[in-house]
Amino acid sequence: EADIYQTPRYLVIGTGKKITLECSQTMGHDKMYWYQQDPGMELHLIHYSYGVNSTEKGDLSSESTVSRIRTEHFPLTLESARPSHTSQYLCASNSPGQGSSPLHFGNGTRLTVT
Amino acid sequence: GESVGLHLPTLSVQEGDNSIINCAYSNSASDYFIWYKQESGKGPQFIIDIRSNMDKRQGQRVTVLLNKTVKHLSLQIAATQPGDSAVYFCAENSNAGGTSYGKLTFGQGTILTVHP
Numbered sequence: 176e177a178d179i180y181q182t183p184r185y186l187v188i189g190t191g192k193k194i195t196l197e198c199s200q201t202m203g204h205d206k207m208y209w210y211q212q213d214p215g216m217e218l219h220l221i222h223y224s225y226g227v228n229s230t231e232k233g234d235l236s237s238e239s240t241v242s243r244i245r246t247e248h249f250p251l252t253l254e255s256a257r258p259s260h261t262s263q264y265l266c267a268s269n270s271p272g273q274g275s276s277p278l279h280f281g282n283g284t285r286l287t288v289t
Numbered sequence: 290g291e292s293v294g295l296h297l298p299t300l301s302v303q304e305g306d307n308s309i310i311n312c313a314y315s316n317s318a319s320d321y322f323i324w325y326k327q328e329s330g331k332g333p334q335f336i337i338d339i340r341s342n343m344d345k346r347q348g349q350r351v352t353v354l355l356n357k358t359v360k361h362l363s364l365q366i367a368a369t370q371p372g373d374s375a376v377y378f379c380a381e382n383s384n385a386g387g388t389s390y391g392k393l394t395f396g397q398g399t400i401l402t403v404h405p
Contacts, residue, residue, distance in 0.1 A: 181332075208392070210395075215376070215398065215400075216397065216398070217378065217395040217396055217397045217398060218333070218378070218380075218393075218395040219395075220392055220393070223392060233392070234392075234394075265332050265333070267332075277323055277335040277338055278323075278333075278335070278393060279335070280325075280332030280333045280334070281332050282330070282331050282332045283331075283332050
């Protein structure tokens with residue numbers, strides 16, 4: 176039933192590689208987010224966007240970058256992956272307008288950097 | 290700083306029992322709270338939410354209670370089923386100033402295990 180899609184689901188890469196994690200949503204949501212989650216731990220916001228050409232850093236410092244060229248697409252890029260980047264990355268979106276509303280999450284990308 | 294935490298990291302119940310998962314928050318400006326369920330290998334799934342102008346909200350088999358006096362949130366699951374086994378997260382948002390809406394702060398999570 177997911178309307179927000181993340182690829183790849185799993186990624187194992189070597190140190191120093193550049194990677195892009197893809198996230199797309201078909202719900203027309205203006206707001207999109209990237210959270211980082213270590214196994215069994217809470218989610219930490221690393222990036223968010225309130226619309227096209229809007230990107231902001233989240234509460235947890237991250238060496239990744241994001242872009243928002245299209246409403247439905249919010250990719251996350253690591254220029255040079257390191258073992259410390261090993262984690263699960265979750266993309267989310269919610270409905271436009273003022274006020275809070277539930278986030279819809281994708282199923283995540285589990286990244287392992289060797 | 291702002292934080293949301295859970296009292297119990299694990300909870301084991303028998304099928305058919307009622308489950309109660311608790312959460313404490315520290316930001317008195319929080320005005321929106323959500324419970325999520327996360328199954329292994331999946332992203333968090335929305336269960337129920339509540340705004341600070343309410344103290345109780347009911348859904349299908351679930352009830353969320355909010356006590357703003359002691360900054361406490363709980364999720365009650367009636368007639369717990371094996372399919373309810375998952376990690377449950379509470380999250381909060383402060384819309385103070387209208388600049389932080391949508392940015393949720395998550396607690397650590399409680400593992401719920403339901404035994405048949």
